[in-house]
Amino acid sequence: MRQTKRLLLLGGLGLLLGACGGEYTDNPTPDSSNGPFLAEPLTQHPTHQPLTLLNRYLVVSEDNGRLRASYGGLRYWPRQADKNRNPNNPSQPSGPRFTQYAGWDILETPGSSASRADWLRLSLTRPATVVVAWEHSALWLAGWQKGETTTADGKKFNTYTRTFRAGEITLGAPEGKGKYWVLLAEGNGQPSAEPGLPSGITERPVPNTTCPSWLDNLWLAKGPDGRNYPSWHPQIDPVYWCYYRHDHNADPGLIGYQAPFLYTAQYTNNQPERAEGFKGFAIRDGEIGWYINIHSETSTDQRVCARFHTVVVVATRWRTGEKLAELHYKGDFGASRQNQGDNPYFTNTCTDPRTGQQVTQEQIGQQLQSSTRASKRIRIAANNSGYEQWDGGLVKALGMEFSGPGLGIDIQNPATACNALNCTDLVTNNSSSTRRTLQIMNLRLRYKPELDPDRDGYFETNLYGDGPYIAGDRNSGTGPLKQYIKPGTDLRLDGFFTTEDAWRGLYVRGGSTQDVELEGALGTVN
Structure with a gap:
């Protein structure tokens, strides 16, 4: 008692x-x-x-x-x-x-x-x-x-x-x-002292207002190439209590990992990705921790033409932080379609980054029909309802086996909707876009010895993770991506995952979905 x-x-x-x-x-x-x-x-x-x-x-x-x-x-x-x-x-x-x-x-x-x-x-x-x-x-x-x-x-x-x-x-x-x-x-009844500032900084963050850029720039993580990149931070700064006005969903630190958001983007062929768009999902499945991050912002129209988005798949023993896998690549999310009715294709003609050719969304869909169910279903303002659902993103060549498209994220309250099927303009939904779920479809991740001749777990791939890096090849980007799977690794994950945690965003099986915005800190573009 x-x-x-x-x-x-x-x-x-x-x-x-x-x-x-x-x-x-x-x-x-x-x-x-x-x-x-x-x-x-x-x-x-x-x-x-x-x-x-x-x-x-x-x-x-x-x-x-x-x-x-x-x-x-x-x-x-x-x-x-x-x-x-x-x-x-x-x-x-x-x-x-x-x-x-x-x-x-x-x-x-x-x-x-x-x-x-x-x-x-x-x-x-x-x-x-x-x-x-x-x-x-x-x-x-x-x-x-x-x-x-x-x-x-x-x-x-x-x-x-x-x-x-x-x-x-x-x-x-x-x-x-x-x-x-x-x-x-x-505890002694005295007010808390105002926090100090780092050396050389004079711009003081004001509580309950927008954070200065210097503060956002302090949240860094080291990538596989040894460089520092922007990383996860909470919605509200835990020292100065100012608002970052965007979120990165779940904290990778929950599984003992620090995420370098722009590592893959550093090696792309002119495929820009804003750091604000990286949204992660952290799961503790028994002793195994999973962190899956997809560049999936809903505040720009670039998502209509961007067929390939950065994907990060990480597995750890979350209690100790031992890394079992860390994979970075551009994942295929297929053609863009309307999220209602019979899901017609968007009419936008876009440049295929893998070939450099102009291609319609219907052509992409027909190309993928026999091999994958990858697709992005995007909201149209005229029937401003329904999820924005992104399916795809996993790569069999990296040792992944899965059902259907492998994974799907549903963004139930996207920040914007397209004005029409040609998406010439965006309509703001006055939404924080924090209501996100993750579906994993019978994922199995295994070490493939043929990818790792020296058997240390590390190997290099092209930008899309489906082949070796070849200098000058369009599919290889501007440099090899460094990958890791611990020898002997054989992991499985399956289920529907949600979160009600606005602070660090741990995802759990089942449950319900809701807005997890704190204090109106995110605004309407996220």
Whole structure:
């Protein structure tokens, strides 16, 4: 049984308890056996500055006995409890200003009629003093120190104070009695210090606004060629709490891998790919970790003509980070078709990068009809509904066996739609395009000794992964791609995978899909 240490209340101190804590209490351990499912939080940042005091949050709901995570109506404002907090109109506050808590962090929570005692889940990076400011109360606040505070506009709130160790804590639901605010300070009751800047940097990121480019440029990973490339970062910077305005889906660090996004693009024949378009899927399947990344942005019309997109397939023993396979290449996603009705082909005529010839989407489809089911089904604005589904991308020559097209990603809320079947313009969908699922169709990945004469696991291929590199050959790009499969490797993966984790995006079998955008941080182009 967990023991909560006794907090002493003396004389007239009751009104002051909103600004002071007590001895640390053990954090309750939320039951995640049937629920949301956050992977462990991030612990490091490229600047090596301390992370924000609160590094994850979610609200829990129940659907047919299964817990689900949601993020709507939640917004974290570091060191702004006493300030105007509306970034779109700084003269208008977003909620009350708690002047007694100058410099404290504040979390805005949504109203709810739920009555769960574990409704709000917060992850603390360090010991913290936590205050719930509310006009009401509930049974789940029993044991908290009660006090009172007055806001800048003269409104009075009850305060409930408790100090916690680092880790995950739970707070109850407002039970239909308005909304409450969560105020946070360090364990000693002092506000968190403003993070420092790297040497030579003078542009300070502003919380809850767009991150400066220098910060995005710090997230790097080394490619097989030894060069540094842009890599994964979260939606919101975990030190400065600014917004990157795009996401890269799942964190490859969940399986002990760091992804060099533009490695393959470095060796292409004038096939540009924006770093923002790399979307990854991280899966822990028993002891094996999988990371599959597909350049699959939905904010440009280039996806109509781009038949080949960068694909990365990585397998590890995720607990140790031992690499079992790392494959980079341009995967074939076939012809572009409309996502509704009888799926007519787009009428765009495009340059085939493998031959340099002009080709229609129907010609591509007919060419692939007997060999693969690869295709991209793209949304048309006139019937602005349905998934944007991309099928294909796997390469048998690299030791892969699979059913059908092998893999498929469904983007249920693409950022844009084509205006017509010739896609002369794009229509913005006002969507973050974060609702993505992954289907793996009986994938088997095996080491092929014939690819690796010296038996060390490393070998080189052309740009498409289906043959050797030959200098000057159009299919080889501007240099060989370095591949790796550990000798003896024989792995299988099959299933339908989804995520409800907005923070690191761990994918699990089954489940439901939902938007996982945080605080409106991604905007409408992603």
